[in-house]
Amino acid sequence: xxxxxxxxxxxxxxxxxxxxxxxxxxxxxxxxxxxxxxxxxxxxxxxxxxxxxxxxxxxxxxxxxxxxxxxxxxxxxxxxxxxxxxxxxxxxxxxxxxxxxxxxxxxxxxxxxxxxxxxxxxxxxxxxxxxxxxxxxxxxxxxxxxxxxxxxxxxxxxxxxxxxxxxxxxxxx
Numbered sequence: 001x002x003x004x005x006x007x008x009x010x011x012x013x014x015x016x017x018x019x020x021x022x023x024x025x026x027x028x029x030x031x032x033x034x035x036x037x038x039x040x041x042x043x044x045x046x047x048x049x050x051x052x053x054x055x056x057x058x059x060x061x062x063x064x065x066x067x068x069x070x071x072x073x074x075x076x077x078x079x080x081x082x083x084x085x086x087x088x089x090x091x092x093x094x095x096x097x098x099x100x101x102x103x104x105x106x107x108x109x110x111x112x113x114x115x116x117x118x119x120x121x122x123x124x125x126x127x128x129x130x131x132x133x134x135x136x137x138x139x140x141x142x143x144x145x146x147x148x149x150x151x152x153x154x155x156x157x158x159x160x161x162x163x164x165x166x167x168x169x170x171x172x173x
Contacts, residue, residue, distance in 0.1 A: 028040055028042060029047075030087075031067050031068075031069055033064045037077075044088055046067075069125075072125075075117070076114065076117035076118050079118055087103075089101065089103075110137075115137055119131065119135060119138070
């Protein structure tokens, strides 16, 4: 099974790619994730975002063609790469307002489960900026939810008796 991170959606805001910036990034890095999917990404994306890729390529011989990434599944990784592609363009031409709009649009269309899966990928790949952004997106979404919803969402079992829970609610009020 092979996947490609080269998909684009016409409905999302996008940064324009010029021939000049495309010509700069001609090297492709092949990444193989735990479910055997293969992703080919431009080196500018891989090297700017993926700390693990940097260290792997530094430690390996130049003949190494595929960078293995364990503990990552195809769907959240493809979303991670899509996000990274958009943001790597802002390294050369920072436009904070446009970057914020793209981030908001990208995160708005993701479900809670997708965000949590992407957090796992960002944590594993040590992408701190993306991890912060994803964590804030989840925090913003859950701040007005009920305790029961939070337990269900995060898979937390209620270990309070009804009396203990009532007492806690009374103390908080």
